[in-house]
Amino acid sequence: MESSRKENNVVPAVPAGFRSPLCSGWPCSSLSMACVSTQTIFLYLVIVFLSLHFVFATLKQRLSPAITRRLIRLLHRRNKFPAAASVFLRKDAREFLDSSTQIENKEDDFGFKPYMIRKAETINRALDKAIPLIEPLNIYKAMRYTIFAGGKRVRPILCLAACELVGGGERSAIPAACSVEMIHTMSLIKDDLPCMDNDDLRRGKPTTHKVFGESVAILSGGALLALAFEHLTEADVSSKKMVRVVKELAKSIGTKGLVAGQAMDLSSEGLDPNDFRLEDLEYIHVHKTGALLEASAVIGAVIGGGSEEEIEKVRSFARCIGLLFQVVDDILDETKSSEELGKTAGKDKVAGKLTYPRVIGLEKSKEFVKKLNRDAREHLQGFDEDKVKPLIALTNFIANRNN
Secondary structure, eight states: HHHHHHHHHHOOOOOOOOOGGGGGTTTTTTTTTTTOHHHHHHHHHHHHHHHHHHHHHHHHHSSOHHHHHHHHHTTTTTSSOHHHHHTTSHHHHHHHHHSOOOOOOOOOSHHHHHHHHHHHHHHHHHHHHHSOOOOSSSHHHHHHHTTOOOOOHHHHHHHHHHHHTTOOOOOHHHHHHHHHHHHHHHHHHHHHHHTTTSSSEEETEEOOOHHHHHHHHHHHHHHHHHHHHHHHTTTTOOOHHHHHHHHHHHHHHSSTTTHHHHHHHTTTOOOGGGGOOOHHHHHHHIIIHHHHHHHHHHHHHHHTTHHHHEEEEEEEEHHHHHHHHHHHHHHHHSSSSSHHHHHHTHHHHHOOOOHHHHHHHHHHHHHHHHHHHHHHHHTTTTSOTTHHHHHHHHHHHHHHHOO
């Protein structure tokens, strides 16, 4: 009986040196044993998943949105490649696909997208604490509605990047970064009013005065302006630096900055472009848009402890990207839809405003964008190669944005 059992359990001999292709090259001791266990299959699947994750994390900053969308469609066809598709449908992948920019900087491996997201999240948390929902409730609601309605946070990120460029720490510049965003938001509220540009749409949402009424919009704008300077004083810097920073910011929004540019912009409506000098158009843009961008960078450099030479180089750089920002704005107003822009498209043309495409033509305006991009980069020469990367990438972001 015992002998019979042994005979029934005899395992056929395996030729010497036999290797199963399913066993990754290890010799099988028995054909009755499964060469690939459930655990091994699971391990292979984990390795494949992690490999796909690594490839996506490495390449997503180098792929254009258009190429990535095509890749998503390929991987997300029904019943095909579900594991790969799941990797690309993570939240950060969707954010990347929904990006409104096409950064054309082939030599840069900086990783600007996660940098922007990280800095914007830091600024948003600080703004959330700085603007609580308290009495007068309607005013604070309007302030929060506008400042958290979206936006790229270019100015505060510029402030933080300039601070770090000259050796300062991010934390010391956060109050200043929040302040410039508050002032920028105030300027948008005022700019949209019926007595100014009379706009109903901003960042894809109804403008503040459309939601809360003109009186609340005006008051909330004034509140943001006052809070900006109050919040700025919380920066942990010397009295000397604080005085300089306050003066720089105040100058950028008064009659030597934003107000001057807005005043000339309004007075130029309906004028014949042939009767207007290119220098006058540049004056509008440098003051209305460029001044606050310039101040954002200079303030960051001052707080970061930059030398006078470094601060002036940062100022020259920011002056270029300030004008660059507005020239791109003029081009987008001519070439994009309201849905793409998140604000009313073509309103400058309807209002008869002087813009670069109207004065020098669309193609020459695009060439001017390229020149300003090059000029901005030149002003950053001499700074640390790694610390300058965020500003170079930010310049490309501004030049290639789609809204």
